[in-house]
Amino acid sequence: MFKQNLVIDLISGLAVGAFIGYFLDGKFDTSPWMLLFCTIFGTAGGFYNAYKDLMRDIKKEEEQKK
Amino acid sequence: MSNPLEQFKLHTLVPVEIAGYDLSFTNSSAFMVLTMFAILLLLGLSVKNIAGRPSRMQAMGEMLYELIDGMIMGTAGEKGKKYIPFMFSLFLFILTCNLLGMIPYTFTVTSHIMVTFVMGATVFVGVTIIGFARHGLHFFSYFLPQGTPAAMAPLMVFTELFAYMVRPVSLSVRLAANMTAGHIVMKVIAGFVTMFPLFAIFPFALLTFLTGFEIFVAVLQAYIFTILSCVYLSDAINLH
Numbered sequence: 001m002f003k004q005n006l007v008i009d010l011i012s013g014l015a016v017g018a019f020i021g022y023f024l025d026g027k028f029d030t031s032p033w034m035l036l037f038c039t040i041f042g043t044a045g046g047f048y049n050a051y052k053d054l055m056r057d058i059k060k061e062e063e064q065k066k
Numbered sequence: 067m068s069n070p071l072e073q074f075k076l077h078t079l080v081p082v083e084i085a086g087y088d089l090s091f092t093n094s095s096a097f098m099v100l101t102m103f104a105i106l107l108l109l110g111l112s113v114k115n116i117a118g119r120p121s122r123m124q125a126m127g128e129m130l131y132e133l134i135d136g137m138i139m140g141t142a143g144e145k146g147k148k149y150i151p152f153m154f155s156l157f158l159f160i161l162t163c164n165l166l167g168m169i170p171y172t173f174t175v176t177s178h179i180m181v182t183f184v185m186g187a188t189v190f191v192g193v194t195i196i197g198f199a200r201h202g203l204h205f206f207s208y209f210l211p212q213g214t215p216a217a218m219a220p221l222m223v224f225t226e227l228f229a230y231m232v233r234p235v236s237l238s239v240r241l242a243a244n245m246t247a248g249h250i251v252m253k254v255i256a257g258f259v260t261m262f263p264l265f266a267i268f269p270f271a272l273l274t275f276l277t278g279f280e281i282f283v284a285v286l287q288a289y290i291f292t293i294l295s296c297v298y299l300s301d302a303i304n305l306h
């Protein structure tokens with residue numbers, strides 16, 4: 001189907017990771033490590049989401065072809 | 067050429083202020099009310115004279131129900147059956163809001179990220195609460211998939227946690243971005259029609275195709291929102 005969901009998953013993963021990292025930096029004064037840490041894990045989470053969505057799309061297309 | 071962003075402006079129709087908060091009735095609220103009446107009209111007509119041999123409207127209502135039923139059965143399974151009313155309402159609301167926005171001079175409710183974020187956050191919070199209510203603290207075992215080696219466990223947990231928290235944002239931003247981008251592109255190309263009086267037929271033809279494409283995107287985005295909500299629900303109920 002439409003693959004633009006995957007791009008939005010990646011981008012929002014990065015954005016949410018950066019946002020949470022920035023917010024936690026403000027609370028615990030551990031800048032810039034929290035921002036870095038959370039951005040990296042947020043991006044990883046976004047990639048993980050995109051991978052899951054892609055696998056689900058491929059499985060759906062295979063089921064429809066049968 | 068008019069400003070393409072002008073169409074997303076909120077106009078206050080009935081100013082209402084409660085306890086210092088601005089809860090005015092805007093054109094966004096007016097279109098949500100219109101959406102609700104459109105859905106009630108559609109569903110009311112479909113259940114009007116229920117017969118064993120269904121009329122066309124009744125068949126359409128039944129097809130809509132079977133669509134949502136198929137979505138829930140395909141993802142959550144039998145345990146998800148009691149959430150069909152919620153998914154049905156969600157799907158019909160987003161679909162009707164998107165499609166009403168395709169009519170010229172109307173306002174697209176779902177193009178505002180506030181609206182879509184509330185819907186996405188409702189699904190996210192609701193699904194998390196359902197997961198905790200059903201599984202208790204065992205719900206946290208969702209974040210550690212089976213078969214991960216012990217060395218990678220902290221990494222996996224963090225990644226899973228972030229992926230879980232990213233989901234409402236991606237759900238809501240997807241819908242808002244698709245609607246906003248589609249409408250802006252349509253407005254810009256429509257501006258081209260009046261700017262070039264000699265070659266006006268080319269942007270106009272493109273605008274025709276684009277309108278058809280936007281209707282497809284409207285229906286598709288409603289479907290994607292609902293099916294992803296069903297997937298998150300099944301994740302919480304079945305814990306993978």
